[in-house]
């Protein structure tokens with residue numbers, strides 16, 4: 001005889017399930033890009049997904065081990081209309097900019113550069129290093145009202161962490177679960193590193209008006225029945241109030257990025273985020289002529305030349 005089971009909401013049978021009514025789950029594979037002998041995995045922008053909130057660019061690199069040579073050496077180059085976020089999971093990156101500032105990004109610290117109307121910087125492996133490198137470079141598009149703001153650079157030596165059921169989160173940008181990073185930001189946004197304990201289920205409260213994406217960097221977490229891998233960005237759409245992420249037998253680590261959908265069409269070319277092709281042409285001309293951006297005096301070696309700007313208009317970067 002079949003026993004009569006009491007009536008349960010099906011969600012209650014597995015406490016590690018996200019809200020099943022929210023189904024957006026888009027797996028995005030990276031392009032490989034060569035930054036002068038240094039290979040990165042580029043997850044944003046991709047044809048199928050240009051932005052996640054104001055996040056418009058996401059490169060991942062490593063984990064790698066290296067010898068006496070510099071693992072990373074990106075000579076001086078300009079930026080406009082964006083903020084760069086350097087997040088290091090392992091190793092060190094030394095930032096030098098045209099404001100005359102220098103700062104070492106290492107695990108647990110944040111280098112945040114606000115390009116505004118124009119800044120130049122270089123990023124390189126410092127002479128004293130651990131011989132390891134694993135990290136992320138992200139860009140945040142500045143909204144129209146702030147994109148010509150004064151350039152600035154902020155180094156944050158420590159960032160808030162918040163304990164969550166099943167693990168914790170370090171919030172490097174914006175706010176998550178009541179923890180605020182206090183970093184200089186211009187639109188509703190979150191950037192955090194999630195840690196799930198081995199064998200646990202990590203519960204992460206989310207702002208439902210944000211769109212979010214996960215980029216795992218360690219372990220084999222599971223979300224909504226999918227096993228997530230470190231070579232994939234998972235776009236999760238808007239409307240989620242919580243993520244429930246199951247660890248495998250080992251702990252996991254993942255980036256979480258999000259924000260309100262950006263709502264402004266942007267143009268991206270080389271290291272510039274703009275609105276019109278004329279702005280991009282002017283920024284390129286200014287860099288090539290040595291105007292506007294200043295010099296990165298602390299860097300020894302030549303700066304990067306801008307690639308040629310083809311005669312046809314820059315293709316629009318559709319809002320996503």
Ligand code: MN
Nearest residue numbers: 077079084121
């Ligand atoms: Mn840069």
